[in-house]
Amino acid sequence: MNPMSAVAAIEPVDQSAFAANFPMQPFSLRHHLAGNPLFTLPNIIDLVRHLPADSIEYNSGDAAIGQDASQTKFIDLDPEQVVRSIETAGAWMVLKRVEQHPAYRAVIEDCLNALARAHGHADLEEAGFEDLRGFMFVSSPNATTPFHVDAEDNIFVHIHGEKFFTICDNRDGSVVSDDAIEHSLTKHRNVTYSADFEQKSKCYSLNAGDGVFVPYLWPHWVRTGSQYSISMAVTWKTKAVMRKNDIFVVNSLLRRFGFPQAAPGRNPALDTVKLALFRSVKAVVDPLRKSLAMRALIRKLVLGRDANYYMKAKQAA
Known part of the structure; x- marks a missing residue:
């Protein structure tokens, strides 16, 4: 794998919106990872070979927004085959903890240092960013990531193809209850979905170079466009x-x-x-x-x- 890490700076599309909303509400951002060779299929295959088995998850991309986790469809391919045939495999894949590889760790740190500086902090420590992680998503065309919540703050950077990223405002607890959040964080990430949630949601249309900030515990679901998709969630946690x-x-x-x-x-x-x-x-x-x-x-x-x-x-x- 090429260890070179390209410039990975990220920046908010609207600095005033970022200043007003971070870290409590979503905002759009831009990044410079789309040309980085680390995020090409050959290097992703190499990454698959280096990751432990419990850092690789994949299944069919044919899923409902409110998918019942027990009814998830699987595919009869090994992880390398999924990436090699991603254009036609009908698959959804996530490579977890990619910061285990030094080259990806460097990219993640670059992104989060840029975010910290944009928010007026000198470095990650001053910003309170800890437990830095990266989750790379490699998905076939027209694949769905069901409605779920994540246990960390997340800058989601899109690198190849097109993605439609829908985030739902749950600050009043009317969409996902505390008990459902507990289940999501400790059992399975999927949570119950209703079309009524669209009234409290916003869809971000992402092309290569686009991104979005997803606040801690804000429920969301994702759909890919007509091309295969490569994205990465760059995550961190605060002590709180x-x-x-x-x-x-x-x-x-x-x-x-x-x-x-x-x-x-x-x-x-x-x-x-x-x-x-x-x-x-x-x-x-x-x-x-x-x-x-x-x-x-x-x-x-x-x-x-x-x-x-x-x-x-x-x-x-």
Whole structure:
């Protein structure tokens, strides 16, 4: 793989909108990744070969906006074949944690440093950006990513083809409830969709060089156009986001044992106790995550028996 990282600066399309809305509302942005050789199919195939199996997920792109996760259609191809035949495979693929490869890590850091500076910060540390990650999407024409929420802030950069990215405003909790968010973050990302949500949504039409900021926990769904598509979600978490995510996980664990839980923030004192206990255990468990088998076991113990659903799907394909 060519280790060269092209200039990866990103910038808001409307600086005043960015200044007013970040990080609470979406905004459009531009980037300079479309000509970067790291995001061509041959180099993506090389990346697939280097990523661990639990960093690769794919299925049919023929999905409903409100897709029932248990009814997801799979495809009978291995990961390299999916990328090689992406124009005709009818597939949707995500390569997770691409920052594991140094060249992609450099691109991700370039993007987020540019965002931090645009917001008046000297660097990532001053901006409070932690746990930097990259999720690359490689999709066939007319593929759908169902309605879901993400557990981090995200600048979504589009690199090849055309994408229609619809983001729904859920700040009042009327679209996705706290319980549904907990399920999405700990079981499966898909959440229930209704056509009524269109009244609270905005669709961003993205071509190569376009992007959009997706705030933490804002539900969204995506459709590709008539060409195959390459995009990347460049994500980060703040300490506040990590705290809330950890409480969602603890609540899910306790709920499995029959203990009803209040959503994060409803009982701050109890949240603090739960968080301290969880992070004490997490500090012991995290060093064990080096092996694929151990990561799968930990996901199953913490998130439930279906936590490795995407690996099972790949093996069955």
